[in-house]
Amino acid sequence: MALHDADGGVTIVTWDGSAERHEIPFAGPSPLTAVVIDPDHRVLLDQDLTNNLRSVEPRLIAPRVLTHGAFAAQLALALVAP
């Protein structure tokens, strides 16, 4: 598991996954902001990879998808109505 703190630091801890719940004691200079389970994608036999992520402030809009999506829409519009 990768524990991300507010200063950008990442702490790697191990969870064997034997139980459904696991408590990780954490003490650091700055508060935790996000946790990523299996950050290196070692276990891909997972029904839903997106529930491996949790953050304190999740993003509501994906800016890169917005930029590329808007440009793709422009290209489509340029074909239909140049």
Next chain:
Amino acid sequence: MTTGALTGDGGASPRQRRWALGGLRLDALLACLGYRVLVGLLAALPLAAAAAALVGHHPRGDAVLWEPGGPWLVEALRLAGPAFRSMAPYGALFLLVSAWGWLLPLGALILSVGAGGSGRAWRELFSQAARRFPTLTLLLGATLLLQSVLLALTTVSVTLLAASASSRSHGADALRIAGPCLGLLFAWGAGVAHDILRVPLLQRDQSLFEALVTSWELLRTGARSVLVAAGWRTALALLTLGVAAAAGGRLTGGEADQVTLVALLHLTALAAFVWLRGSWFQWLSRRLEALPRRRDGDLGLEPGPRSAEPETHQPSVG
């Protein structure tokens, strides 16, 4: 290119002067650019929200979708795929409605590059474009239909020809590639003819038939120069958009992730595309102005702006 120059008609008062970019009115260009940016953002917003719902909890945000190997991209497509497929018809409808709405700012841009267009108020240009909106809609619909038929006919006929010749020969493979290319070329030609028709329709306020005659005259007197002028602008627009798409892809995700730079790059390419469209209509306007206006009675056409007098209709007696 003249940047930040003031332009106006000879007798125009300072209040009528407008900022221009390379001879094109800046407000008309900005209206077109603004419309396209807005449409793009509206189209992409549901995608961006859906992507954020899937990977918004990741500390790197949606940059993980561009990771090498694409594990998060594959997962996002797998989870959101069914929803996207069900939304596809609405996306196509939105695209068509956007293409329809595009006729207004484009119409105003065409009017702004015509004779006296640089001194006219933006509202005036917009209202005149709105007045010809039904005819422009009819033209757009007919052109899209014609382009689809041309593309389908060329592709199908060439594919059938390749299948009847020999399915494995290099010639057959070349034919299969050449079919859609030829179809695209024909569709592009139909698009050029569509553009030529729109200029007299708006700038001379002609009827559809009158605009057809004027366009034919324009093509008859210089088809090669029309094709060259349209061709290099289309090639440059494709090159600009292609470079922006490729560079944007390289600058997203990984070490060199620069989302703001990518957005600026896309915006610049789009602005270049809009400017090239304006430049093409400006070129067509000049060619149109060089054409002699037909006198009253020739082909039964009236070249000047139509009279504002209401038409009188005889009541029919049944």
